[in-house]
Amino acid sequence: MALAFLLAILIGAFLLALPVANTNGQWRDAVSALFTATSATCVTGLSVIDVGSELTRFGQIVLITLIQFGGLGITTFGTFLLVLIGRRLSVQNEFALMDAYGVEAVKGIRALLRWTMGFTLLFEGIGILVLWMRYMIPHPTLPLPNDPWTALYYATFHAISAFCNAGFSLHRDSLIAFQHDPIYLGMISFLVVAGGLGFLVHYNLMTTKFWRHNRMTRGRITLHTKVVLITTSALILLGLVFTLLLEMPHTLKGLPLTDKLLCALVHGISARTAGFNIVPMSDIQEATRFITAMLMLIGGSPGSAAGGIKTTTLVVLIMTVIAMCRNRRDTVLFNRTLPYTVVREAVVIFLLMLSLIAVAYGVLLLTEYPQQGDDASKLFFETVSAVGTVGLSIDHTGRLSNAGRWVIIVCMYVGRLGPLAVALLIGSRDECQRIRYPEEEVIVG
Numbered sequence: 001m002a003l004a005f006l007l008a009i010l011i012g013a014f015l016l017a018l019p020v021a022n023t024n025g026q027w028r029d030a031v032s033a034l035f036t037a038t039s040a041t042c043v044t045g046l047s048v049i050d051v052g053s054e055l056t057r058f059g060q061i062v063l064i065t066l067i068q069f070g071g072l073g074i075t076t077f078g079t080f081l082l083v084l085i086g087r088r089l090s091v092q093n094e095f096a097l098m099d100a101y102g103v104e105a106v107k108g109i110r111a112l113l114r115w116t117m118g119f120t121l122l123f124e125g126i127g128i129l130v131l132w133m134r135y136m137i138p139h140p141t142l143p144l145p146n147d148p149w150t151a152l153y154y155a156t157f158h159a160i161s162a163f164c165n166a167g168f169s170l171h172r173d174s175l176i177a178f179q180h181d182p183i184y185l186g187m188i189s190f191l192v193v194a195g196g197l198g199f200l201v202h203y204n205l206m207t208t209k210f211w212r213h214n215r216m217t218r219g220r221i222t223l224h225t226k227v228v229l230i231t232t233s234a235l236i237l238l239g240l241v242f243t244l245l246l247e248m249p250h251t252l253k254g255l256p257l258t259d260k261l262l263c264a265l266v267h268g269i270s271a272r273t274a275g276f277n278i279v280p281m282s283d284i285q286e287a288t289r290f291i292t293a294m295l296m297l298i299g300g301s302p303g304s305a306a307g308g309i310k311t312t313t314l315v316v317l318i319m320t321v322i323a324m325c326r327n328r329r330d331t332v333l334f335n336r337t338l339p340y341t342v343v344r345e346a347v348v349i350f351l352l353m354l355s356l357i358a359v360a361y362g363v364l365l366l367t368e369y370p371q372q373g374d375d376a377s378k379l380f381f382e383t384v385s386a387v388g389t390v391g392l393s394i395d396h397t398g399r400l401s402n403a404g405r406w407v408i409i410v411c412m413y414v415g416r417l418g419p420l421a422v423a424l425l426i427g428s429r430d431e432c433q434r435i436r437y438p439e440e441e442v443i444v445g
Contacts, residue, residue, distance in 0.1 A: 045391020071164025239268020275391025
């Protein structure tokens, strides 16, 4: 998986560097091309260029193709093609794929893969249709495409970017011009949430026959689905409330109440996974920056295009702390005991994510702060956005030096693969412990 993503990034960087991909007809410098390709493949959204004006139609198609491949995952695409032509998956590949979706057993791995592609085409198709119709209606403040084919192209680009949680936009100010457009923002938000839930949740909901009274034939909503849906809803509500309260006298000032609620909702959704701008990020308050950074750190759900530590990891950590405070050995959630391995993985993922942010932020302070003398909080925000593969920026990405861009490139790549995947890549998964040493306590706390 790591090599597949790296190969896609390198191919994409070469194509984006070609003169045919740039409106000025010249070769783009290698670092900018690599940065853009990494951001697209890792579905982040951070960019050092304006993709709407600096990339030709060929370059934009390369960009959205990288987003689509990165959003679904290179391994998922490859495995689906093997299933499509009738080749059997090896046991090792099936376990690797099931581990990527965060489950130990899936009823029919081929069925899950077909559902994955089906969900992608369904959601993106709905998004393309609605956005296409919206682009065909004249906008009072935004120059929209006049002909149907250009409108279809814009709709396809933004639908894929939203569902894959990439956050790239062909509009210079992202979604700020659509602050008064509930149809457009509603569809973008729907695609972002759907793409951030994870395909396993969609698979579970679609295969559960709610109308049947017999529990044996009806199926059940899994614990994973319950946790994802409840946590996602709670985080969306918290993002809405905090954004509305903090930004009502500032970036949302002057908007009607309905538009304030809509913009606060979109920002709370986009902050966790997508990275679309609905308000000028350089004008938001410091407290809003902090809340946004926390949402970016949490991210979406396992098996989705979103990054971060994931919603399920957050819940496992919270319930583990509650269990320890109550002096209980087991972590219990909805009357189910979580395995020790799940708790350990959650702790490792959280600590590795914090370590990556700390190291990257420290390096950026060495490479960027002495030259620019800018607010250090902007560098921290940029780091969290890159590690969480979100893409929000306080107008700081384009000001990074080449050294700083290399740091962000590494953050996006590692953040997309996941800290735990990188740890398992470096370590040996086949090595088992055959010797058990005597126990002795160490005082902590």
